[in-house]
Amino acid sequence: MNNWSDFFQQKSASQARANLKRARSGPPSSPVIDFGSNDYLGFRRHSSVIAAVQQAAEQGWGSGASPVIGGYSPLHSQLETELAKLSGQADCITFSSGFGCNLGTLACLATDGDLVLSDQLNHASLIDGIRLSRAHRQVYPHLQTQYVADFLSQHRHEYAKVMLVTESIFSMDGDAAPLEDLSEVCRRFDCGLVVDEAHATGVYGPRGGGLLEELRLEEQVLLKLGTLSKALGSIGGYACGAAAPIEYLVNHCRSYLFSTAMPAPVAAGALASLRLLGETQVERRTLREASRQLRRQLSAAGWNVPMGDSPIVPVIIGSEKSALALAKRLELVGYRIPAIRPPTVPAGTARLRISLSSLHGEAQLAGLIAAFGPAS
Ligand code: PMP
Numbered sequence: 001m002n003n004w005s006d007f008f009q010q011k012s013a014s015q016a017r018a019n020l021k022r023a024r025s026g027p028p029s030s031p032v033i034d035f036g037s038n039d040y041l042g043f044r045r046h047s048s049v050i051a052a053v054q055q056a057a058e059q060g061w062g063s064g065a066s067p068v069i070g071g072y073s074p075l076h077s078q079l080e081t082e083l084a085k086l087s088g089q090a091d092c093i094t095f096s097s098g099f100g101c102n103l104g105t106l107a108c109l110a111t112d113g114d115l116v117l118s119d120q121l122n123h124a125s126l127i128d129g130i131r132l133s134r135a136h137r138q139v140y141p142h143l144q145t146q147y148v149a150d151f152l153s154q155h156r157h158e159y160a161k162v163m164l165v166t167e168s169i170f171s172m173d174g175d176a177a178p179l180e181d182l183s184e185v186c187r188r189f190d191c192g193l194v195v196d197e198a199h200a201t202g203v204y205g206p207r208g209g210g211l212l213e214e215l216r217l218e219e220q221v222l223l224k225l226g227t228l229s230k231a232l233g234s235i236g237g238y239a240c241g242a243a244a245p246i247e248y249l250v251n252h253c254r255s256y257l258f259s260t261a262m263p264a265p266v267a268a269g270a271l272a273s274l275r276l277l278g279e280t281q282v283e284r285r286t287l288r289e290a291s292r293q294l295r296r297q298l299s300a301a302g303w304n305v306p307m308g309d310s311p312i313v314p315v316i317i318g319s320e321k322s323a324l325a326l327a328k329r330l331e332l333v334g335y336r337i338p339a340i341r342p343p344t345v346p347a348g349t350a351r352l353r354i355s356l357s358s359l360h361g362e363a364q365l366a367g368l369i370a371a372f373g374p375a376s
Pocket of ligand 1 (some may be wrong): 099123167198227236237
């Protein structure tokens with residue numbers, strides 16, 4: 001026995017006692033219906049995406065090196081061009097994960113003497129990137145633009161550069177940031193706005209560009225962050241912006257410079273998904289309508305479900321044990337919905353997070369609502 005084995009044993013035993021152990025898990029096998037994936041448009045199994053990946057893989061799989069020492073191919077370049085177009089920005093930089101993109105990008109944009117304002121419910125990758133930056137971090141209450149405005153009017157002069165970081169659609173609550181108000185405050189106080197559109201890309205905006213596209217705010221941002229791993233059905237992350245910030249990232253971002261480029265077939269798959277996005281206006285509308293309906297019906301049955309139209313529909317339960325028990329009960333009758341628990345969400349707000357896909361049919365949604373039944 002040594003300190004490390006004591007440490008692991010204690011941690012493991014306390015989680016086991018509370019029946020709260022996490023486990024790695026794959027997609028459910030049929031006939032269970034999956035309401036846990038972020039594949040909002042069903043692209044990860046789309047034949048044209050799979051064909052594009054296979055075709056590119058004929059030329060080789062791994063990229064072999066960092067993008068600045070030989071790992072960068074014409075497919076990477078094409079993908080960046082298309083992502084920049086979709087985002088209404090001049091340029092783009094891609095990473096092999098969304099987490100690595102957020103972490104590295106935020107860490108290298110701000111530094112000592114700068115200020116970063118961060119929504120209380122921002123994703124771990126954003127939080128960790130801000131922490132790594134050494135800038136002063138000011139967490140603001142979820143969605144509270146007035147707090148941001150008051151803070152900046154008092155403290156803006158104390159800092160060299162200032163940045164505000166928010167998700168557009170929040171990953172665990174499925175609610176939307178007040179981007180119009182935030183961008184107005186950022187303009188007023190010379191504050192760079194950085195928006196993570198991980199969960200909005202593909203779902204919002206006439207071309208699926210995200211909430212910034214829908215609200216026509218693309219020109220108001222310093223950077224738009226995103227991931228290829230959700231509606232685009234692949235893996236990888238990206239940041240889009242004007243030429244200068246992207247050039248800066250190519251030259252300074254450590255998770256970019258010191259990490260092997262994504263395999264070119266991944267870029268090929270993402271390019272195929274981007275082509276499909278143009279044909280999914282109907283799916284986007286249906287998905288958002290399904291979200292509104294589901295929220296209304298679960299609320300009517302007494303469940304604590306906030307209103308909205310994003311494909312992330314949280315059913316707030318409260319205690320971790322009750323959330324796990326409900327997830328188990330639903331899985332037994334054929335519906336896989338992950339229970340999300342602290343520290344992913346604040347204590348006392350454990351929930352089931354329903355992720356909708358445009359492939360879920362009306363019968364499956366009706367079945368899900370029936371399976372929930374009335375809240376007791
Ligand atoms: N940002 C947000 C808001 C996310 O929800 C996630 C993933 N859960 C990421 C970034 C990280 O993306 P990836 O899974 O592609 O690493």
